[in-house]
Amino acid sequence: MTPAIAFLLAMTFLISIGGIFLMVWGLANDQWGDGEEAAKVIFAEGELGREEDPALTGVRRKGIQKEHEEGDLNIDEEELAERRVFDRSGRTPVLWWLSSSIVWLLLGSLFGVVASIKLHVPDWLIQDAVLTFGRVRPAHLNVVAYGWASMAGVGVGIWLVPRLFKTPLLGGQYATLGAMLWNIGMFSGTVAVLGGMSEGLEWLEFPWFVDIFLVLGGALAAVPLLMTILRRRVHHLYVSAWYLIAALVWFPMLLITAKLPLFTGVEQAIMNWWFAHNVLGLWMSPLGLAAAYYFIPKITGTPIYSYSLSLIGFWALALFYSQVGVHHLIGGPVPTWLTTLSIVTSVMMVIPVLAVAINHHMTIYSRWRMVLSSPTLRFVVAGAMMYTFASVQGSIEALRSVNVITHFTHYTVAHAHMGVYGFFSFILFGSIYFILPRLVAWEWPHIWAIELHFWLVFLGFGIYFWPLSIGGWLQGTAMLDATRPFMDSVLLTMPYLKARSVGGSLMTLGHVVFAAHFILVMRRMGPASDAPPKLMQGFGKRKNVEVANGAKS
Numbered sequence: 001m002t003p004a005i006a007f008l009l010a011m012t013f014l015i016s017i018g019g020i021f022l023m024v025w026g027l028a029n030d031q032w033g034d035g036e037e038a039a040k041v042i043f044a045e046g047e048l049g050r051e052e053d054p055a056l057t058g059v060r061r062k063g064i065q066k067e068h069e070e071g072d073l074n075i076d077e078e079e080l081a082e083r084r085v086f087d088r089s090g091r092t093p094v095l096w097w098l099s100s101s102i103v104w105l106l107l108g109s110l111f112g113v114v115a116s117i118k119l120h121v122p123d124w125l126i127q128d129a130v131l132t133f134g135r136v137r138p139a140h141l142n143v144v145a146y147g148w149a150s151m152a153g154v155g156v157g158i159w160l161v162p163r164l165f166k167t168p169l170l171g172g173q174y175a176t177l178g179a180m181l182w183n184i185g186m187f188s189g190t191v192a193v194l195g196g197m198s199e200g201l202e203w204l205e206f207p208w209f210v211d212i213f214l215v216l217g218g219a220l221a222a223v224p225l226l227m228t229i230l231r232r233r234v235h236h237l238y239v240s241a242w243y244l245i246a247a248l249v250w251f252p253m254l255l256i257t258a259k260l261p262l263f264t265g266v267e268q269a270i271m272n273w274w275f276a277h278n279v280l281g282l283w284m285s286p287l288g289l290a291a292a293y294y295f296i297p298k299i300t301g302t303p304i305y306s307y308s309l310s311l312i313g314f315w316a317l318a319l320f321y322s323q324v325g326v327h328h329l330i331g332g333p334v335p336t337w338l339t340t341l342s343i344v345t346s347v348m349m350v351i352p353v354l355a356v357a358i359n360h361h362m363t364i365y366s367r368w369r370m371v372l373s374s375p376t377l378r379f380v381v382a383g384a385m386m387y388t389f390a391s392v393q394g395s396i397e398a399l400r401s402v403n404v405i406t407h408f409t410h411y412t413v414a415h416a417h418m419g420v421y422g423f424f425s426f427i428l429f430g431s432i433y434f435i436l437p438r439l440v441a442w443e444w445p446h447i448w449a450i451e452l453h454f455w456l457v458f459l460g461f462g463i464y465f466w467p468l469s470i471g472g473w474l475q476g477t478a479m480l481d482a483t484r485p486f487m488d489s490v491l492l493t494m495p496y497l498k499a500r501s502v503g504g505s506l507m508t509l510g511h512v513v514f515a516a517h518f519i520l521v522m523r524r525m526g527p528a529s530d531a532p533p534k535l536m537q538g539f540g541k542r543k544n545v546e547v548a549n550g551a552k553s
């Protein structure tokens with residue numbers, strides 16, 4: 001074993017050990033003493049059973065609206081009023097992180113569509129080096145991964161902090177500064193990659209000086225989390241808090257390790273995939289799961305199905321995930337024991353995934369109809385289902401017999417989008433629908449725009465994912481068939497690549513609708529709400545707008 005591989009394994013070990021230390025701290029501080037009761041910590045007194053955020057169409061809207069107005073549920077109104085103040089306490093930093101993420105979403109999607117079209121119209125936009133595939137593709141990946149997904153994830157995470165700890169956000173100015181630095185990093189990194197200044201490693205293309213901004217920005221975003229934890233008014237750290245803390249500790253560790261000038265040749269490839277896969281598993285997944293574990297029970301008014309299971313899921317992720325990345329190098333010139341280790345841990349990931357899947361799906365089971373009436377729930381539940389799908393698919397894809405077909409094909413790209421888009425981005429969309437009205441005290445003005453956004457991205461993603469997976473599989477089998485010329489495996493993918501461009505364009509259109517709607521709320525167009533946002537009663541009709549505005553809280 002070379003020193004560089006030993007170092008990587010040590011870092012992996014450190015991540016797991018960090019998890020064990022947290023577990024010991026939790027035991028010592030009686031974090032598990034409350035058992036299943038702890039799941040109720042996110043509700044106000046008397047709030048259990050009451051739904052939050054029912055919106056969109058349907059008869060239910062009227063019923064729930066009536067319930068809110070009659071206020072016959074014995075809820076601690078003082079606590080609700082206090083929560084409204086907490087909700088707005090992170091207004092400036094959260095708006096910085098979220099608004100910036102939406103700008104990057106639009107830009108990243110545009111790069112994605114351009115890169116996609118180029119794969120079936122290869123002579124398009126080749127006069128200028130800036131627009132060649134080799135530059136647009138990494139620009140797309142970095143902009144969507146670090147600009148959109150990461151910034152939106154941090155914004156959602158910061159907003160959740162006061163809700164989880166029942167305390168106003170402290171130190172928000174550090175997170176605002178963090179967003180500014182992160183944006184500077186994103187801007188310079190994107191210009192650098194488009195200008196040809198890339199480090200040449202996937203997911204790590206930004207030059208080293210850009211990463212300084214990202215590490216500092218991320219570290220500053222963690223400050224309010226730590227400051228608010230110390231002043232929290234609840235003893236128990238709800239499972240979402242564990243995920244948030246872990247994500248904000250793991251990401252800087254990953255980025256700093258990956259950028260150390262220790263790795264060359266094959267070791268560099270090992271480090272590259274250790275990092276890239278951990279960005280999904282130890283950064284995006286915890287942020288997405290933190291949001292899902294909050295919004296699904298909170299909106300349905302039902303505590304999480306099995307709180308103990310949720311904690312088992314968290315610790316299993318902390319212990320198993322950090323070694324899975326090397327499955328990207330199966331069949332490559334790396335030690336067999338290393339790939340075998342990563343295959344074993346990839347399969348072991350079934351444990352935390354099932355824990356999360358059972359919990360999310362069983363919590364929503366008796367309330368599944370609410371996905372028809374709540375935009376947040378519709379996006380978040382779709383995202384949670386795609387988390388299960390992407391994770392189980394990933395464990396199967398890591399098996400040597402399957403990987404031999406899917407490796408080096410478009411199948412992997414489809415799988416990557418199932419994770420970063422289907423799971424994480426859907427949860428982020430849903431979370432933003434919940435958060436923004438509470439942050440700026442202004443309703444989403446057009447229910448039809450939320451519906452349109454959902455269907456454009458849902459159908460668009462279906463058209464993206466399924467054809468690309470089928471095309472990728474056929475491509476893999478064609479490449480393995482020694483009797484067929486290599487060009488067969490290229491040509492047969494053409495219709496599937498075209499389908500991807502259609503699906504990707506629909507997704508991009510959905511993002512434009514979402515961004516335009518976001519701007520309307522920011523510009524305070526449409527109905528206001530000083531009460532808990534209800535998003536109900538057919539906006540646009542004067543009478544109903546008054547109901548929304550005047551509703552007692």
Ligand code: HEM
Nearest residue numbers: 109112113115116144412413416420421500501504507508
């Ligand atoms: C928020 C939205 C999106 C996210 C988070 C996202 C994420 C990603 C990721 C993680 C990769 C790397 C995949 C890999 O190497 O295995 C990637 C590549 C790619 N994405 Fe996206 N993507 C998004 C939207 C889009 C859209 C709208 C399109 C339009 C068709 C698109 C087209 C592509 C293409 C063409 C590649 C390169 C594939 C290749 O090299 O073969 N993406 N994207």
